Structures are given as structure tokens and as C-alpha cells.
Amino acid sequence: MTEMALAAPWFEAPLTGLLRRELASAMRFDAVSPAELAPAAPASPCQLYVHVPFCESLCPFCSFHRVQYRQEKAQAYFEALRREILLYHDRGFQFSDVYVGGGTPTVAPAELAATLRLIRSLWPVRTVSVETNPNHLTEEIFDALLAAGVGRLSVGVQSFDDELLKEMGRYAPYGSGEAIVARLAAARGRFPTLNVDMMFNFARQSPRSLERDVATLRALAVEQVSFYPLMSAASTRRRMQKSLGQADPSRRFDYYQRILQALGGAYEPASAWCFSRRSPVQTRSPIDEYITHQDDYVGVGSGAFSYVDGRMYCTTFSLNRYRRMIDDGQLPVTQSKAFTLGQRMRYDLLVRLFGLSLPYSYVEAKYGGRFWWLMAPELAAMRLIGAIRAERDAIRLTPRGMYCWALMMAEFFTAVNEFRDQMRLHIRDESAGGYSAWGAEESGCAGSRQVAR
Ligand SMILES: C[S@@+](CC[C@H](N)C(=O)[O-])C[C@H]1O[C@@H](n2cnc3c(N)ncnc32)[C@H](O)[C@@H]1O
Numbered sequence: 001m002t003e004m005a006l007a008a009p010w011f012e013a014p015l016t017g018l019l020r021r022e023l024a025s026a027m028r029f030d031a032v033s034p035a036e037l038a039p040a041a042p043a044s045p046c047q048l049y050v051h052v053p054f055c056e057s058l059c060p061f062c063s064f065h066r067v068q069y070r071q072e073k074a075q076a077y078f079e080a081l082r083r084e085i086l087l088y089h090d091r092g093f094q095f096s097d098v099y100v101g102g103g104t105p106t107v108a109p110a111e112l113a114a115t116l117r118l119i120r121s122l123w124p125v126r127t128v129s130v131e132t133n134p135n136h137l138t139e140e141i142f143d144a145l146l147a148a149g150v151g152r153l154s155v156g157v158q159s160f161d162d163e164l165l166k167e168m169g170r171y172a173p174y175g176s177g178e179a180i181v182a183r184l185a186a187a188r189g190r191f192p193t194l195n196v197d198m199m200f201n202f203a204r205q206s207p208r209s210l211e212r213d214v215a216t217l218r219a220l221a222v223e224q225v226s227f228y229p230l231m232s233a234a235s236t237r238r239r240m241q242k243s244l245g246q247a248d249p250s251r252r253f254d255y256y257q258r259i260l261q262a263l264g265g266a267y268e269p270a271s272a273w274c275f276s277r278r279s280p281v282q283t284r285s286p287i288d289e290y291i292t293h294q295d296d297y298v299g300v301g302s303g304a305f306s307y308v309d310g311r312m313y314c315t316t317f318s319l320n321r322y323r324r325m326i327d328d329g330q331l332p333v334t335q336s337k338a339f340t341l342g343q344r345m346r347y348d349l350l351v352r353l354f355g356l357s358l359p360y361s362y363v364e365a366k367y368g369g370r371f372w373w374l375m376a377p378e379l380a381a382m383r384l385i386g387a388i389r390a391e392r393d394a395i396r397l398t399p400r401g402m403y404c405w406a407l408m409m410a411e412f413f414t415a416v417n418e419f420r421d422q423m424r425l426h427i428r429d430e431s432a433g434g435y436s437a438w439g440a441e442e443s444g445c446a447g448s449r450q451v452a453r
């Protein structure tokens with residue numbers, strides 16, 4: 001690729017500004033009494049997201065719901081998690097696909113395997129995907145995951161550049177770029193899908209370093225690669241700036257194009273930031289936790305989100321309250337937000353087209369003809385900037401649209417991050433009167449440590 005950096009497209013600033021305002025309102029949740037409001041089981045099976053908030057080391061850029069790993073705490077958490085899953089089973093929920101994210105779900109492999117076994121004993125699950133870190137790519141953990149039916153393992157790498165790994169605090173806990181390559185090579189072929197999570201647009205990430213990362217991935221020939229643009233939240237901004245420097249958003253487009261070009265030929269887009277290796281054999285596996293084939297998904301665990309029948313739900317971020325509510329036989333949902341019809345449609349537009357296409361049959365079955373006139377301004381604007389094109393059976397993203405959608409998804413996650421920040425503010429109050437067995441809670445906000453997804 002040329003040394004000249006590509007300028008960001010003209011629509012980037014107005015698009016992100018507009019979206020930020022829309023998302024700020026969409027992500028304003030209300031506190032709810034769980035006795036009054038918990039999701040009702042949808043008629044058909046949906047996706048189950050399981051959140052495991054523990055990490056051995058807390059990365060400065062991360063605003064997911066994550067806390068410092070402690071063995072006893074994790075064990076008690078997994079026990080509560082299994083009881084929460086049973087509560088959903090008692091309420092008639094059915095799950096067909098499972099995504100376990102974090103945090104680092106593999107911190108307690110035996111507990112994770114027991115939880116997956118329980119899920120499999122309750123429902124005929126088709127796919128199981130689990131997130132992990134490079135230090136957990138060991139034979140022992142592979143065996144535990146394979147025995148529990150895991151078909152997709154997603155490994156957080158971020159970069160193979162040792163200087164960047166040191167800046168992001170991942171060199172010491174997860175090893176050098178070279179060590180990570182060796183571990184990934186050992187993991188390749190063990191699971192139907194091995195995904196590697198990468199990030200781009202670190203302040204001190206040069207185009208060369210990024211292109212070296214892509215070349216390393218191509219040589220490893222893993223089945224899937226996800227490249228996330230670096231995102232932030234109010235709670236992480238200062239820490240990120242201190243350790244990683246100030247990222248320049250105007251380089252995002254150039255870096256994204258470099259990734260597309262460097263992956264080209266070997267990988268093809270599965271979503272706006274996830275790429276699958278071209279292969280004559282197609283395996284069916286979930287792309288990532290944000291792209292589901294079902295409309296509804298249920299999140300279990302502290303800090304997990306659900307979307308059921310046009311309503312978003314969020315469980316408490318307080319580990320103490322989480323356990324207490326489950327002990328009381330309640331679903332630990334504490335916040336909820338009913339989307340308006342327009343918000344539901346925009347959400348579908350965002351999520352479906354992030355997965356590259358919006359089939360007409362899907363829209364017609366769900367909304368009928370009113371979708372087209374209610375979403376006419378959004379669709380017209382997207383066509384005007386050349387982001388989408390109408391084909392015979394579906395609306396599809398154009399190459400330019402892929403960047404647009406990566407931007408929009410990044411804005412969506414930034415709004416979710418801001419929401420998590422708000423939720424963390426309640427942790428202290430929520431955990432008052434908590435279980436002594438849990439000890440003091442650790443929260444990433446206000447100077448201490450924290451978690452979340
Ligand atoms: C939340 S982590 C959970 C799995 C595992 N602990 C790990 O570190 O990969 C999943 C992925 O989210 C991405 N991620 C986390 N924080 C991010 C941020 N601020 N901006 C962009 N991507 C981020 C990273 O690529 C990370 O691998």
C-alpha cells in the first residue's frame with residue numbers, strides 16, 4: 001500500500017456526530033424492579049450470552065465488565081451463574097447457540113466446563129464459542145473446552161508488536177509477539193474455528209507494524225480474524241492516554257483500508273470488522289457475539305445485556321447483588337429500556353448490515369411495508385454516501401459501507417461503554433449488605449478496579 005495516508009471520508013464527522021446523539025438517547029435505561037420486569041421467553045430458541053468478568057490482569061484500554069481474578073470469588077460466581085441459567089430454564093427459555101465472553105472465561109476451566117455441561121444438558125445447543133487469552137492456549141484447557149463442545153475459540157491478541165504489547169500491559173501476562181505466534185500455531189486445527197481479536201489505531205502503532213501484524217495472521221492461517229478500532233470510554237480515557245498515548249481518529253480510515261488490502265485474497269469479510277479465511281469447506285459457526293442469526297439474545301452473568309422482544313435488559317454490575325438476587329430466586333436484571341418502533345428498526349439496520357446484508361424477507365416478515373417508509377431517510381442517506389446497494393434479495397453493504405458500519409458499530413460500543421460507566425457508579429450502593437463470602441467488590445471506576453460486558 002502507498003505510503004501516503006488516505007484521508008477520512010467527508011461523511012465521517014457528520015455520521016458519527018448524528019449517531020452519538022441518537023445512541024445517547026437509545027442507551028438511557030430505567031432502573032426496574034426485577035419482580036415487575038424480567039424478559040418473557042420468546043417462542044423460539046435464541047442465543048445465550050454468558051459473561052465471565054474475571055481477568056488475571058486488567059488492560060488499561062478495556063471498558064468491558066471485568067474484575068481482578070480471585071479463585072474463591074470466581075468459583076462462587078460460576079455457581080451463581082449456573083443457578084441463573086436454571087432460572088431461565090424454569091421460565092421456559094430455549095437456547096440454540098452459546099457465546100461465553102468476558103473478562104476471561106477460561107480463568108477457571110473446570111467451572112467453565114461444568115457450566116457448559118449444564119447448558120448442554122438443558123438444551124440441544126448447536127454452537128458454543130468461548131473467548132480466551134494467549135496464556136490459556138494450553139493442551140489442558142483445549143481438552144476441557146473440546147470435551148464441553150466448544151467449536152469456536154476466540155483469542156485476544158491485539159498486536160504482535162512487543163512495544164505495543166508492553167504499552168497495553170499485555171506483554172508480561174500474555175507473552176511476547178513471538179510467544180503468542182507459537183501458542184496460536186499450537187491451537188490451530190484444534191477447534192473448527194480459531195478467531196484472533198486484534199485492534200488498530202493505537203497512537204504508537206505505525207502502518208508498518210499494522211501490516212506486519214496482518215502478515216503474521218496470514219502466515220498463521222487462522223480461520224477468523226477480528227480487527228476492532230480502538231474505542232474508549234470516559235472511565236478509561238485517562239488511563240489509556242497515560243499508557244498508550246493519544247490516538248488520532250483521522251488515521252482510522254487509512255488503517256482500516258490497510259487491513260482490508262493486506263487481508264485481501266486470503267480472507268473475506270464476514271462482518272464490517274470480522275474476516276473469515278477463504279476456504280472450500282464452509283463451517284457454520286457464530287461470527288461474534290454481536291452478530292446473531294436470531295433476533296433475541298439473553299445475557300447471563302453480572303453486567304450482561306439481553307435484547308428480547310424489542311426491549312434491552314441489563315443485569316447488575318455488582319457481584320454481591322448479583323449473587324443475592326439469584327439466592328432470592330430472582331433474575332438479576334436491574335435496568336431495562338423499551339425501544340420505540342423506530343429504534344428497533346434502526347437497531348436491526350445497524351446489526352444486520354454490520355453482518356453485511358439485510359434480506360428483504362427478514363424485514364417484511366418482521367415489520368411489513370412500514371419499515372421502508374419509516375427508515376426511508378436513513379436508507380436514502382446511506383445510498384447517497386454509497387454505503388449500501390439494493391440487490392435482488394437484500395440490501396448489501398458496499399466496500400465504502402463496510403467502513404461506515406465499522407464506524408457506526410464503534411459508536412454503538414462507545415455508547416454501551418458510557419452506559420457501563422453509569423452502571424459502575426451504582427456498585428457501591430448495590431453491594432451494601434452484600435455477602436461476606438464475596439469480600440469487598442473491586443470496581444474499575446473511581447480509581448479501583450472494574451469489569452463489564
Ligand atoms: C473484552 S475482550 C475479552 C476476551 C479476552 N479477555 C481478551 O482480552 O481478548 C475481547 C476483545 O475486545 C476487544 N477490546 C477490548 N477493549 C477494547 C477497546 N477499548 N477498543 C477496541 N477493542 C477492544 C479486544 O480486541 C479484546 O480481545
Ligand code: SF4
Pocket residue numbers: 054055057058059062063064066102103104133156
Ligand atoms: S477482558 Fe479486557 S481487561 Fe480482561 S484481558 Fe480482555 S481486554 Fe484485558
